[in-house]
Amino acid sequence: xxxxxxxxxxxxxxxxxxxxxxxxxxxxxxxxxxxxxxxxxxxxxxxxxxxxxxxxxxxxxxxxxxxxxxxxxxxxxxxxxxxxxxxxxxxxxxxxxxxxxxxxxxxxxxxxxxx
Amino acid sequence: xxxxxxxxxxxxxxxxxxxxxxxxxxxxxxxxxxxxxxxxxxxxxxxxxxxxxxxxxxxxxxxxxxxxxxxxxxxxxxxxxxxxxxxxxxxxxxxxxxxxxxxxxxxxxxxxxxxx
Numbered sequence: 001x002x003x004x005x006x007x008x009x010x011x012x013x014x015x016x017x018x019x020x021x022x023x024x025x026x027x028x029x030x031x032x033x034x035x036x037x038x039x040x041x042x043x044x045x046x047x048x049x050x051x052x053x054x055x056x057x058x059x060x061x062x063x064x065x066x067x068x069x070x071x072x073x074x075x076x077x078x079x080x081x082x083x084x085x086x087x088x089x090x091x092x093x094x095x096x097x098x099x100x101x102x103x104x105x106x107x108x109x110x111x112x113x114x115x
Numbered sequence: 116x117x118x119x120x121x122x123x124x125x126x127x128x129x130x131x132x133x134x135x136x137x138x139x140x141x142x143x144x145x146x147x148x149x150x151x152x153x154x155x156x157x158x159x160x161x162x163x164x165x166x167x168x169x170x171x172x173x174x175x176x177x178x179x180x181x182x183x184x185x186x187x188x189x190x191x192x193x194x195x196x197x198x199x200x201x202x203x204x205x206x207x208x209x210x211x212x213x214x215x216x217x218x219x220x221x222x223x224x225x226x227x228x229x230x231x
Contacts, residue, residue, distance in 0.1 A: 045222070101170070102163060103148075
C-alpha cells in the first residue's frame with residue numbers, strides 16, 4: 001500500500017529565511033511524488049512533481065523539492081520565504097502500477113511565515 | 116481558461132437527506148477524480164472515471180455514496196441518507212490524459228457539506 005507521512009503539523013519561519021516542509025513516502029516500486037498547496041476556502045493548487053531524472057525538482061512560486069530515494073523523502077524547500085507562502089501544504093504519492101491512478105495524500109503541514 | 120468548477124460551494128443537509136454534488140472538469144479532460152477531505156486531514160480518494168467509465172470506486176465509504184459521469188464530462192456525486200460523519204469537503208479533480216500516472220491533477224474549490 002502507498003502512504004505518505006508529513007511529520008510536522010506546523011512549520012514556522014520568518015520572512016526571508018529558508019523553509020523546509022518534510023515528506024517521506026512508502027510505495028512499491030518507483031514513486032511519482034507531488035506537492036500541492038491549499039489556501040483557505042480554495043482547492044488544491046499543484047506546485048511540483050517528481051517523476052524521474054534530476055533529484056532536484058523546481059516548481060511554481062520559487063519552490064523546489066529534493067527527491068532522496070535512500071531516505072524515501074521528498075522535502076519541499078524555498079530559499080527565501082514570503083508571508084504570502086503561508087498556507088497548508090500537502091505531499092502526495094502515486095505508484096507506477098497500472099490502475100493506481102489515485103493520489104495518496106499526507107495529512108498536511110501548515111506553514112506560517114511571520115513578517 | 117476555466118478551471119474545475121464545483122457546485123454548490125456550500126451545502127447544509129439534515130441527517131437523512133439526499134444530496135447531489137456537481138463537478139465540471141476542465142474541458143477535454145479525460146480523467147476525473149473525487150476526493151473527500153475531512154477537517155484537518157488530507158484528501159482521501161473516493162472514485163475515478165476515465166471518460167464515462169467508472170474504473171475505480173474502491174474509496175467510496177458505503178453504498179450510500181454513488182457517482183456518475185454519463186457523458187464523460189460533468190460528474191455528480193450523490194450521497195443518500197446523509198449522516199453526520201459525511202460532513203467534509205468534497206473535492207473534484209481532472210486530468211487530461213487517459214494514462215494519468217505522471218500527470219498532475221487539477222482540483223476544483225470543493226463543496227463543503229455539513230450534515231446537521
